[in-house]
Structures are given as C-alpha cells and as structure tokens.
Amino acid sequence: MTKIKQINVPELLKELEEHLTSLNYGQEPTELYQPIxxxxxxxxxxxxxxxxxLAYRLYKDDHQSILTPASAIEVFHNFTxxxxxxxxxxxxxxxNPTVHERWNANTAILSGDVMLVKAYDMLLEILPQYLPKTLRLFNKTAAEVCEGQQLDMNFETRxxxxxxxxxxxxRLKTAVLLGFSLQLGAILAGASDEDSQALYDFGVNVGIGFQLKDDLLDVYADKAKFGKQVGGDIISNKKTFLLIxxxxTAKGKQLEKLDKWLETSDTKTNEVKVKEVTAIFxxxxxxxxxxxxxxGYFEQGFSQLERLEVQNQQALQTLKTLTEDLIDRES
Incomplete structure (x- = not known):
C-alpha cells in the first residue's frame, strides 16, 4: 500500500507563496505590470x-503538479x-495604498484586465481531459462574481x-469562488462528479457563513483584535444582514431612531451612531x-463533506480544521 504523505498547511502556503512570487506577468510597459x-x-x-x-490532496498527493492552476484562482481574486x-x-x-491611489484608475483598470488574461493563461496548464469542463465552470463563476458586485452596488441606492x-x-460575490476553488482541486484530481459537486456546495455554504461572520465582526468584534474600524458598516449604512x-424587526421609536441614523451624514457623530445602532441590533x-x-450555513456545508469518498482522511480532517479555524476567527 502506498504511504499517504502528511499534510502541513504552513508548508502548502509556503509553496503557494513561492510559486506566486515566481510568476512573470510581463515587463513592458512597467506602468502596466508593476501594479500587478x-x-x-x-x-x-x-x-x-x-x-x-487541499481538495486535490483528498484524492492525490502530487499537489505540486497543480500549483499554477491553483495560483490562477488567486490572480483572478486579486483582479476582482x-x-x-x-x-x-x-x-x-x-x-497599503490601493493601485488606483498609488498609480491612477485607468492604470488599475488595464492592469486588472491583464490579470484576468493571465489567469486564463495559467489555467491552460490543466490537463486536456479536464480543461473544457474547468473553463466552463470558471467562466460561470467569474460572471457570477461580477453579478454579485453589481447587485452590491445596486443595493447602495435602494x-x-x-x-x-x-x-x-x-453567494455570488463571495461564496461561489470559494466553491469553485474546491471544485477545481477535485476535478484536477479526477474525483467523481458527485464529490466535485459536494465540495462546491460545501464551499458555497461556508462562504455565505463567512460573510455573515464578517458582518457580525464588523459590529461586535474586539477592537484590539479586529484590525480595522469596528462599526465601519454602520457608518457607511452598508446593507448587511444585521441592518436588513x-x-x-425594529418598531415605533426604535425604528424612527434607526431611520434617523441612516439619514445622518455628519461624520462627527460616527462614534455615537455606531453605539446607538449597535444597541438597536x-x-x-x-x-x-x-x-x-x-x-445553519456552516452545518449545511459540513454535511456535504459526509458524502465524500476520499482517499486521504487526513486531508479531509485538515480541510475541516482549517474551516473551523476560519469560523472561530475574531478578526
């Protein structure tokens, strides 16, 4: 029996970082490629x-063979x-300053466009038998991410x-890319369609759960651990799950007070606004x-993992532990 290699997440991350650092996006003009x-x-x-x-390691050990397609997902994510x-x-x-602040918006648009092209170029390293299916799923996911971003912008004016x-x-803006990331690893490892779909569903459900967690942390996180302004969503009137x-549920004077704060644009009252809206929550x-x-979403996600027929139970436990650590995070 072939001995299954142990999985070390810090080692995987180190390999990923080294691979991402080694990528060559292009040289000239430097104004186009430096922002990438x-x-x-x-x-x-x-x-x-x-x-x-990790999804690949559920079935096969040679994850080095898919470092480039895996990195393509990170390049695409940073493009978005x-x-x-x-x-x-x-x-x-x-x-750090965003690209459009350090350079300008036009440069950021063009550099982002090149990143999308580079992501496709990197996906071309996928074995021919998996490439058509992978590209179709990637295209679907990429379009959905854009749909989610447009909906988010639409909500600002409603x-x-x-x-x-x-x-x-x-689901569209955040979760589907997590689902596809897992699905990609399964497909490249030759997993069954059932397992690939179960991993996708796991990723989508925990992705929605993660965003809800972010909504909650923005209001209730320990300021010392959060790493950014607590109550930022409240200050900007962002339509999070909590505000919706x-x-x-708010009634009478409580609803009147909430509406009053939503109409307030005076930045001098931000601290009071955060305190009072949090109290209403x-x-x-x-x-x-x-x-x-x-x-509920986390439970639904983890239930998908029970359906898998994997070769490496240690990899499955590593995936579960990583997800649980993200669920329990305080920042």
Whole structure:
C-alpha cells in the first residue's frame, strides 16, 4: 500500500507563496505590470488556492503538479479586488495604498484586465481531459462574481433590500469562488462528479457563513483584535444582514431612531451612531439571529463533506480544521 504523505498547511502556503512570487506577468510597459506585482505582493490569506490544493490532496498527493492552476484562482481574486477598489473608491488594501491611489484608475483598470488574461493563461496548464469542463465552470463563476458586485452596488441606492436578496448577493460575490476553488482541486484530481459537486456546495455554504461572520465582526468584534474600524458598516449604512433584519424587526421609536441614523451624514457623530445602532441590533437580538443563520450555513456545508469518498482522511480532517479555524476567527 502506498504511504499517504502528511499534510502541513504552513508548508502548502509556503509553496503557494513561492510559486506566486515566481510568476512573470510581463515587463513592458512597467506602468502596466508593476501594479500587478504590487497587489500580488500585498499578501492575504491565500485561502482560495489553498482550498484547491487541499481538495486535490483528498484524492492525490502530487499537489505540486497543480500549483499554477491553483495560483490562477488567486490572480483572478486579486483582479476582482483591484477593480472593486476602484468602484468603492477605497484608499487602502491590506493597509497599503490601493493601485488606483498609488498609480491612477485607468492604470488599475488595464492592469486588472491583464490579470484576468493571465489567469486564463495559467489555467491552460490543466490537463486536456479536464480543461473544457474547468473553463466552463470558471467562466460561470467569474460572471457570477461580477453579478454579485453589481447587485452590491445596486443595493447602495435602494432603501429596502430583502434577506433573500442579500444572501443571493453574497453567494455570488463571495461564496461561489470559494466553491469553485474546491471544485477545481477535485476535478484536477479526477474525483467523481458527485464529490466535485459536494465540495462546491460545501464551499458555497461556508462562504455565505463567512460573510455573515464578517458582518457580525464588523459590529461586535474586539477592537484590539479586529484590525480595522469596528462599526465601519454602520457608518457607511452598508446593507448587511444585521441592518436588513433590524429594519424588519425594529418598531415605533426604535425604528424612527434607526431611520434617523441612516439619514445622518455628519461624520462627527460616527462614534455615537455606531453605539446607538449597535444597541438597536442588540435589543432586537440581531446578533443572536445572525449567529443562528451563520451556524445553519456552516452545518449545511459540513454535511456535504459526509458524502465524500476520499482517499486521504487526513486531508479531509485538515480541510475541516482549517474551516473551523476560519469560523472561530475574531478578526
């Protein structure tokens, strides 16, 4: 019997980082290619390509053979961030100036376009028998991410957004790429269609749960551990799950107060606004409601893993542990 190689997540991440660093996006004009190197060197958790490698390791040991396709997902993800930052007029990304701030918006658009092209180029390293299916699924996922971003922008100009609309938006904008990352690893390892789909469904469900967790942390996180401004979503009137449920449940004077704060644009009152809106959330048990919703998605996700027929149980446990650590994070 072939001995199964042990999985070391820090080692996988190190291999990924070295591979990403070795990529050559192009040289001239430097104004086009330097921004790509810049955003890729800003770091990040590299969760998506890591999930691809872990899904592959459920069935095969030679994950080095798929480092380039796995890295393509990270390149695509950073392309979406570069363009999102332009649309959001965001000044910072991971504590550093965004590409459009350091260079300009036109350069950021063009550099992002090249990143998308590079991601396709990297996917061409996939074995021919898996390439057509993979590209179709990638194209579907890429379009859905754009749909989610457009919905998110649409919500900014709407007074009312339903819970179902919000959950669909975060499924598209965030969760489907996590699902595809896992599905990609399974496909490249030759897993069954049933297992590939189960891993995709696992990724989508936990992805929705992760976004709900982010919504909750933005309001209730320990400021010392959070790493960014607590209450930022409240200050910007972002239509998160918490705000949507608060508008559904608040009544009378409480609803009047919430509406008053949503109409306030005076930045001098931000601290009071965060405090009072958070109090409304707590009084209506919105934090508990969000935790319950999150738990439902996480439970639904983990149930998908019970359907798998994997070769490496240690890899499965590693995937579960990594996900649980992300669920339990405080920042």
């Amino acid at each position: 190197d810049y955003i890729m060197q800003l770091g990040g958790k590299r969760i998506r390509p890591l999930l691809t490698l 961030l570069m363009h999102d930052d332009i649309m959001d007029e965001a000044p910072l990304r991971r504590g 007074d009312q957004v339903s819970e179902a609309e919000y959950l669909e938006m975060i 449920k608060a508008k559904e 707590t009084e209506n048990a919105i934090n508990t409601l969000t935790e319950k919703k999150m738990a």
